[in-house]
Amino acid sequence: MNYLVDRIAGVGAYALGVLRAAFELWMVFVGTIAGIWRLYGRRGATRPPGALVEQMHVIGNRSLLFIVVTVGFIGMVMIYQACLQFSRSVGDLSQIGVQFARLIVSDLGPTLTSMMLATRVGAGIAAEIGSMKVTEQVDALRMSGVLPIDYLLVPRFLASIVMTMVLSILGAAIMYGAGGLTAYLSFGVNPRVFYDLAMVEPRHLGLGLLKAFCYGAAIPIVSGFCGLRARGSSEGVGWATTAAVVGSSFAVIALDFMLSVGALWLFGGDV
Amino acid sequence: MIELQDVGVRFASRQVLDGVRLDVARGARLGIIGPAASGKSVLIKVIAGLVAPSSGRLIIDGTDVTGLTEERLAPVRARIGMLFQNYALYDFLTVEGNVGFPLVRRGEPADQVAQRVRDRLRAVGLAGSEHKLPSQLSGGMKKRVGIARATIAAPELVLYDEPTAGLDPVTTSKMYDLLRADHEQSGATAIAVSSDVAALIGFVDTVIFLYQGRAHYQGPAATVADAPDPVVRQFVRGALDGPLVG
Numbered sequence: 169m170n171y172l173v174d175r176i177a178g179v180g181a182y183a184l185g186v187l188r189a190a191f192e193l194w195m196v197f198v199g200t201i202a203g204i205w206r207l208y209g210r211r212g213a214t215r216p217p218g219a220l221v222e223q224m225h226v227i228g229n230r231s232l233l234f235i236v237v238t239v240g241f242i243g244m245v246m247i248y249q250a251c252l253q254f255s256r257s258v259g260d261l262s263q264i265g266v267q268f269a270r271l272i273v274s275d276l277g278p279t280l281t282s283m284m285l286a287t288r289v290g291a292g293i294a295a296e297i298g299s300m301k302v303t304e305q306v307d308a309l310r311m312s313g314v315l316p317i318d319y320l321l322v323p324r325f326l327a328s329i330v331m332t333m334v335l336s337i338l339g340a341a342i343m344y345g346a347g348g349l350t351a352y353l354s355f356g357v358n359p360r361v362f363y364d365l366a367m368v369e370p371r372h373l374g375l376g377l378l379k380a381f382c383y384g385a386a387i388p389i390v391s392g393f394c395g396l397r398a399r400g401s402s403e404g405v406g407w408a409t410t411a412a413v414v415g416s417s418f419a420v421i422a423l424d425f426m427l428s429v430g431a432l433w434l435f436g437g438d439v
Numbered sequence: 440m441i442e443l444q445d446v447g448v449r450f451a452s453r454q455v456l457d458g459v460r461l462d463v464a465r466g467a468r469l470g471i472i473g474p475a476a477s478g479k480s481v482l483i484k485v486i487a488g489l490v491a492p493s494s495g496r497l498i499i500d501g502t503d504v505t506g507l508t509e510e511r512l513a514p515v516r517a518r519i520g521m522l523f524q525n526y527a528l529y530d531f532l533t534v535e536g537n538v539g540f541p542l543v544r545r546g547e548p549a550d551q552v553a554q555r556v557r558d559r560l561r562a563v564g565l566a567g568s569e570h571k572l573p574s575q576l577s578g579g580m581k582k583r584v585g586i587a588r589a590t591i592a593a594p595e596l597v598l599y600d601e602p603t604a605g606l607d608p609v610t611t612s613k614m615y616d617l618l619r620a621d622h623e624q625s626g627a628t629a630i631a632v633s634s635d636v637a638a639l640i641g642f643v644d645t646v647i648f649l650y651q652g653r654a655h656y657q658g659p660a661a662t663v664a665d666a667p668d669p670v671v672r673q674f675v676r677g678a679l680d681g682p683l684v685g
Binding site: 300303304305307308310311312313314315 | 484487488489509510512513514516517519520521523524525526527528529530540541544545588
């Protein structure tokens with residue numbers, strides 16, 4: 169009986185912990201939005217000098233090679249497999265490029281690029297903020313009258329939104345280009361046939377950009393939240409980094425699902 | 440200046456502080472001593488507003504600041520300087536950037552900030568170290584940078600969390616000489632937490648002995664080694680035998 173009571177109490181405590189964490193995550197998001205107003209909406213606010221440009225460089229420029237290489241390979245593998253299956257079953261490869269373009273623009277471009285960014289950028293943000301937390305640097309900021317969210321998260325949040333959108337466009341282009349090259353070199357698909365954007369409509373582009381915007385907002389929020397929850401020493405920073413990668417990757421997938429369902433509901437089957 | 444009324448702090452199932460009462464007058468120097476894990480650092484963080492008490496009240500200059508939001512605490516903290524146990528120097532800023540940070544955040548002109556940083560670094564014996572990064576400094580130098588940062592904005596209250604932890608005896612003496620000179624000049628209130636009781640009692644007027652989360656004893660620093668309480672006496676003298684638990 170005692171065992172059962174302990175188990176139920178354990179499950180209850182875990183559920184409460186999850187709820188508390190979800191509430192804290194929400195408060196970090198709300199605090200970040202309020203921080204944007206505090207820093208950029210008021211006259212004479214003291215902003216971290218050069219922080220936004222520096223973070224755009226860290227998140228965008230330093231991720232460039234990683235994104236180009238990974239999404240390039242993903243595009244090549246996907247098109248190779250698609251061509252292989254189509255050549256065995258249907259035999260007609262003329263529609264692959266047209267369909268692939270639409271899929272990349274509305275979904276794969278932003279989602280896969282952001283998944284890659286979630287690992288690199290998410291881990292970086294959590295490790296940086298987490299190590300500041302465990303070495304009391306975050307407390308030192310608070311003692312100087314600085315809100316840690318304003319100083320640490322707001323520049324990363326804005327930079328991540330901008331650079332995720334830019335890298336998603338670039339990633340989609342690389343994926344499409346690499347896929348077309350693979351189709352031509354491995355299966356002889358004419359590039360004029362493959363690189364056909366006839367089925368891409370403005371709503372696909374809008375959905376893709378909306379997804380990139382949401383992913384770009386979610387990655388620093390989840391990662392910053394994990395960093396700010398770091399406790400203890402290096403072990404706590406390790407935990408925060410792992411949680412940030414898992415959490416922000418999960419956020420990308422969950423947002424992809426929700427936005428895709430929303431678009432399906434809005435536009436019918438053609439998204 | 441500082442008043443703690445029955446302050447308690449609870450982390451999960453552990454009661455770290457329990458009903459702590461404290462009254463620190465303006466200009467006083469208070470030392471907080473006690474065994475490891477007795478809640479000394481937590482108490483100093485409660486006074487700084489960095490840890491919210493689970494019960495009780497924190498009153499600064501007659502104003503109850505318990506449970507204030509971070510934004511509303513900012514003007515209170517502007518009057519407090521703090522030296523952290525692990526230095527807490529911003530590793531992305533130089534020594535100059537670290538020391539001048541509180542002034543830059545208040546929007547003071549860059550030339551004034553630079554001048555005050557130079558003066559402050561000279562006072563703590565670190566002139567010429569302006570462009571070094573924290574990773575290039577020794578433990579004693581980091582502590583001195585921390586002191587310079589904590590005091591550059593001329594705070595009314597300075598909190599020192601283990602100001603000499605990890606330092607050799609000579610550097611410890613130098614550090615306390617520096618703190619003594621600083622406070623004699625500024626007249627600021629000081630609250631220091633330290634495990635090095637012998638060195639601390641030369642700096643503070645009064646000590647409070649935290650034991651099992653409670654303010655077990657409070658009395659003059661000069662006579663703490665002869666305190667009537669046997670637990671305090673054992674702790675200060677470092678005796679192995681006695682009633683001290685843990």
